Amino acid sequence: MHHPAHKLMYRAFAGPSDFEAMVACANASFAADQTGWFRRVEDVARDYAAFTTCVPERDVWIADAGDEIAGYVRAWHWAQADGLQLYSQFAVVAPQWRRQGIGKALHAWLESRQREMAKAHGPHLRHAHHAFVTQGEIARAALLEKSGYRPERYFFTMERASLHDIADFSLPDGLEVRPVQPEHHHAIWDAHTKAFQTHWGYCPPDEADYQRWLVSQVFQPHLWQVAWDAQTNQVAGQVRAYIDDTWNAGNGRLRGWTEFVSVGEPWRRRGLARALISRSLRAQAAAGMTESALGVNSQNGSGANRVYEDCGFVVTRRNCVYRKPIQWSTSE
Incomplete structure (x- = not known):
C-alpha cells in the first residue's frame, strides 16, 4: 500500500x-x-x-x-x-x-x-x-x-495495418524523386516550412530548430521521398518517413511513421502526395516494417484525410488540443 x-x-x-x-x-x-x-x-x-x-x-x-x-x-x-x-x-x-x-x-x-x-x-x-x-x-x-480548458482542435491517429497491396500512384509529369544529398537538406526543410505556413497552429521555425532537426530521431533521409520540379530545380513535395525503434520495442511492433507530408502550392491537386506516400510505404516495407501510422489535423484544409484514406490509412484514435486563455488581474 x-x-x-x-x-x-x-x-x-x-x-x-x-x-x-x-x-x-x-x-x-x-x-x-x-x-x-x-x-x-x-x-x-x-x-x-x-x-x-x-x-x-x-x-x-x-x-x-x-x-x-x-x-x-x-x-x-x-x-x-x-x-x-x-x-x-x-x-x-x-x-x-x-x-x-x-x-x-x-x-x-x-x-x-x-x-x-x-x-x-x-x-x-x-x-x-x-x-x-x-x-x-x-x-x-x-x-x-x-x-x-476547452477542446480547440482534434487530431486523428491514422494507421495502415499492413504494407501489402500498396497502390501505385504515378508521379505527375515534370516531377522526379531524387535521392537526398546533404546539400539538399536546407531546401527540403524550407519547402516544408513554406507549405505549412497556412496550417492551423503554424509556428515559424528558426535556425536552431533546423540544427536540432539534423540530429533528431526523425532525421532518416534514406527513407524520405522528395520530389523535385525538373524544370525549376525546386522541391515540389515530400514525405519524410521514419522508424522509431524505441516505440517499436516498447509496443512489440514493426511500424514506420508516414509523416512530414507536404506539397508546395504550385504543385498541389495533381496527385503528388498520393504518389509520394505510396513510394514511402514501399520504402518502409523494404526496411522491414509491417505497418505504418501518421497523425493529422481532423480539420485539415487541404483534404489530407481523404488522401490518406486513398492510401489505405484508417482513423484509429482521436486526440485533442485543449486551450485556455491566460488572464491575470492588473493588481498582480
Whole structure:
C-alpha cells in the first residue's frame, strides 16, 4: 500500500539523476492510458539537453515519493505565426499514485509558472495554456476541463495495418524523386516550412530548430521521398518517413511513421502526395516494417484525410488540443 499523499514532497528538477525515476513514472502513466508512448533514459537525456524554450530546473515540478517519482509536469513556451503566445505542458502521474490530488497539485503549480512566463512576455500579447491530450488520457482531459480548458482542435491517429497491396500512384509529369544529398537538406526543410505556413497552429521555425532537426530521431533521409520540379530545380513535395525503434520495442511492433507530408502550392491537386506516400510505404516495407501510422489535423484544409484514406490509412484514435486563455488581474 502506498503512503498517503502527505508523505510526498514537491520539488524542482534536480538534474540528470532524476531521469531514471522520471522515465519509470512516465512509462507507467503512458501504459495506464494506453498512449503507446514509451521513453528511455537516453531519449529524455537527449531531449532535455536540446531544449531552447524550457529551463528544466525552473520549468519542471516533481511529486517526489522518496524512492520513486509519483508524477511530474513540464512547461515550455512557443508562439504561433499570428502572435498568439502558447504555454505548453507535459504531465504524467503513475497509476498507483492517482486519485490522491497529485495531478491537481502539479497542475496548479504549472499554471502559476505559465502565468509568470506570460507576464514576462508582456500583457499586450495574447496568451493561452495549451495541452495535447491523447485519446486514452481520460483523467487528464477531465482535470483540464474542470480547470476551464476547452477542446480547440482534434487530431486523428491514422494507421495502415499492413504494407501489402500498396497502390501505385504515378508521379505527375515534370516531377522526379531524387535521392537526398546533404546539400539538399536546407531546401527540403524550407519547402516544408513554406507549405505549412497556412496550417492551423503554424509556428515559424528558426535556425536552431533546423540544427536540432539534423540530429533528431526523425532525421532518416534514406527513407524520405522528395520530389523535385525538373524544370525549376525546386522541391515540389515530400514525405519524410521514419522508424522509431524505441516505440517499436516498447509496443512489440514493426511500424514506420508516414509523416512530414507536404506539397508546395504550385504543385498541389495533381496527385503528388498520393504518389509520394505510396513510394514511402514501399520504402518502409523494404526496411522491414509491417505497418505504418501518421497523425493529422481532423480539420485539415487541404483534404489530407481523404488522401490518406486513398492510401489505405484508417482513423484509429482521436486526440485533442485543449486551450485556455491566460488572464491575470492588473493588481498582480
